[in-house]
Amino acid sequence: MARIVVLTPNPAVDVTYRVDRQVIGETVRVRSVQRRAGGKGLNVVRVLRVLGHAAAAVQPLGGEAGRWVQDQLLAEGTESVAVPVGGETRSTLAVVDSAAHPTLYAEPGPQVTDEAWTRIGAAVTGRCEPGGVLVVSGSFPPGTAGRHVQALVTAGHRAGARVLVDTSGAALLAAADAGADVVKPNAAEASEATGVADLDGALASLRRRGAAAVVVSRGAEGLLAVGADGVPVTQPAVPGVHGNPTGAGDAATAGLVAALVAGAQLAEALRWAAVLGAAAVCRPTAGDVRLADLDPLADRLPGAPGARIPFPAVPEQRRS
Ligand SMILES: Nc1ncnc2c1ncn2[C@@H]1O[C@H](COP(=O)(O)OP(=O)(O)OP(=O)(O)O)[C@@H](O)[C@H]1O
Ligand SMILES: [Mg+2]
Secondary structure (H helix, E strand, O other): OEEEEEEOOOOEEEEEEEEOOOOOOOOOOEEEEEEEEEOHHHHHHHHHHHOOOOOEEEEEEOHHHHHHHHHHHHHHOOEEEEEEOOOOOEEEEEEEOOOOOOEEEEOOOOOOOHHHHHHHHHHHHOOEEEEEEEEEEOOOOOOOOHHHHHHHHHHHHHOOOEEEEEOOHHHHHHHHHOOOOEEOOEHHHHHHHHOOOOHHHHHHHHHHHOOOEEEEEOHHHOEEEEOOOOOEEEEOOOOOOOOOOOOHHHHHHHHHHHHHHOOOOHHHHHHHHHHHHHHHHOOOOOOOOOHHHHHHHHHHOOOOOOOOOOOOOOHHHHHO
């Protein structure tokens, strides 16, 4: 049983190639290769750990690559629950050169059958705790239907957990339909899934479908949310933050989750999300944050000068 359970539906071996220059159609010499266990939910787990929360990570894993991911997660100290699936866990390849944005190649991942979905659901709910939070984060693998996403939300609720879903497309709509407590797309994902370009309209659409709260992250523009009372809440981002925005959304999700567990209201949870998102931008590795960065970033948050955010970490850790 765990207070926070994080499902990564479509994990990957994240491979990063550093090259001098990427030239399509030519042989490109790779300067360095990095591999790590990837998937948005796993980023959330790592950020939660920095905040002092040991989350259980559940993910379908298959083949040699799946075993490698499981070994990596256990070595990192993650309580990792591998649900065996057929096929081979996918890879994603990021090719980084001097261009502003790396080029990312994302494999679809192995097919997940109905039977595997049943086992994933059981693995998740067997670990959820009443009053805890189930986080579902990242894309879904081939073989996923709306009913699988809905079953996850329902199962989380039945186990007494609140359910937060950060995904896109049809899966995002299915999570809202199933009455997820929080859905957290970014602005592009919210508009694309609902077909509503205007952000307020996209939020309203996800709420009408059944999501209790909708939190939309907007990069350097901060966050916009609507909770149970239907009143929009805006949270500006921390100003003057520069760096690597990849994984900022996962850190923001971890901030929301930590705030939920601490009993924070929506407006306060958004501040945590903004601080954690900014902390991730400050770090070169996607989805990484440093505890020591949080208080100074919180001090720079517009709107509440001097207000402290009670990050749920022990003070000794926060100074390290
Ligand atoms: N340049 C920035 N400056 C300050 N804060 C930022 C910046 N970029 C992101 N953030 C913070 O992080 C939050 C999440 O970022 P963003 O909206 O880019 O997430 P995302 O698109 O879901 O990212 P990903 O899915 O790659 O993790 C934002 O709402 C914002 O508060
Ligand atoms: Mg995101």
